[in-house]
Amino acid sequence: MQGPFPIKFDPEAALIRDQRKILDMTATSWLSFREFNGLLVYYTHLMSYRCAIREVRVGIDSAVPDKVLKMPPCDPRDPSVIPHDSQPYLKLAPSTQFVSVELTYRDGSVSEIKSSGAEARSPEGGSLSDTTPCCICAVLWRKRHRGA
Numbered sequence: 737m738q739g740p741f742p743i744k745f746d747p748e749a750a751l752i753r754d755q756r757k758i759l760d761m762t763a764t765s766w767l768s769f770r771e772f773n774g775l776l777v778y779y780t781h782l783m784s785y786r787c788a789i790r791e792v793r794v795g796i797d798s799a800v801p802d803k804v805l806k807m808p809p810c811d812p813r814d815p816s817v818i819p820h821d822s823q824p825y826l827k828l829a830p831s832t833q834f835v836s837v838e839l840t841y842r843d844g845s846v847s848e849i850k851s852s853g854a855e856a857r858s859p860e861g862g863s864l865s866d867t868t869p870c871c872i873c874a875v876l877w878r879k880r881h882r883g884a
Contacts, residue, residue: 755789756788758785759789769852779825780818783808783824784816785816788842798836805826835852837850
């Protein structure tokens with residue numbers, strides 16, 4: 737036998753599969769806290785891999801994620817870009833103790849609920865693991881979209 741041989745490749749399926757794999761490996765980076773004119777929780781990491789996500793829910797001081805986060809649609813041509821008109825963070829009350837998060841993936845499966853304390857209130861931020869530095873995506877997004 738000689739080639740060329742047809743190879744089946746579904747770019748959308750590959751994108752979703754690879755982003756899901758990244759999300760599974762980086763669950764401690766899904767959220768990042770920062771003290772900046774109040775307490776903020778960034779979800780830029782989730783926005784960057786949103787092509788694999790159908791829905792994101794968070795719970796503020798609740799073990800049950802009950803608030804749906806607005807995510808921009810997936811752009812398969814540039815899947816990790818965060819659109820300039822998106823807001824990749826929530827402002828939290830200064831008294832917030834923790835945030836829970838749950839993902840529903842595009843295939844309908846649901847992640848474990850992850851929770852993180854908001855005690856990491858330094859200007860550098862903190863994440864679900866409280867040892868991972870603030871998501872670099874947030875810094876790059878601010879520089880790109882706000883000239884900071």
